[in-house]
Amino acid sequence: MTTATTSLTSSDVAACCSPLTGGVLDTTAAERLAAVFKALADPARVKLVSLIAAAEGGEACICDLTEPLGLSQPTVSHHMKLLVESGLVTREQRGKWAYYRVNPEALDRLAAAVSTQSKYIN
């Protein structure tokens, strides 16, 4: 069973990530890990994560994010969709706007997978 590198299901995100330097990764584990890295492989998405994390209450809506990025709302929405699919960011619809939060567990799992000192926390 192969996992698409561009779209993760919730179970993939839960399973992510095997440690990068803790033994030879099989193809599925490599694809899962690469998909999460891909979500962060764009300066706009990196900046979006930092903006959301720094926002008041740790929460931001698209309306807060377009101006600091200098990008259109559809472009920001596209980047946010990729971040939500990766599991690194969560989305909650409230009325007209969607509100986003960083998922600290997902970031910490990714950090543990990258660290050469981490234990296997899959």
Place this chain on the structure above:
Amino acid sequence: MTTATTSLTSSDVAACCSPLTGGVLDTTAAERLAAVFKALADPARVKLVSLIAAAEGGEACICDLTEPLGLSQPTVSHHMKLLVESGLVTREQRGKWAYYRVNPEALDRLAAAVSTQSKYIN
């Protein structure tokens, strides 16, 4: 001064990486971090890092890497070039072959930048 996202200089790698959730990143910091993530945003490169880290003595040459990947030597060489440029892997030419090692400091700096618990270690 803008840093290209596809090619980092050694000073960029040394400067990488500002914490993702430690405050709003400026454009240069976001580009540096995204460039390192991009180096790992491919299942073949993720697998290569895990193969090198797991190799005897923590070292592997291209000749050790083509068969487990099932890719041609030019393709593997291309992936290795991107990993070396990112600073995540080091390369040493010895006679006919180039030998590669994972750079644990670079991986640990990246892990610290991703972790929501890390201190600022730029």
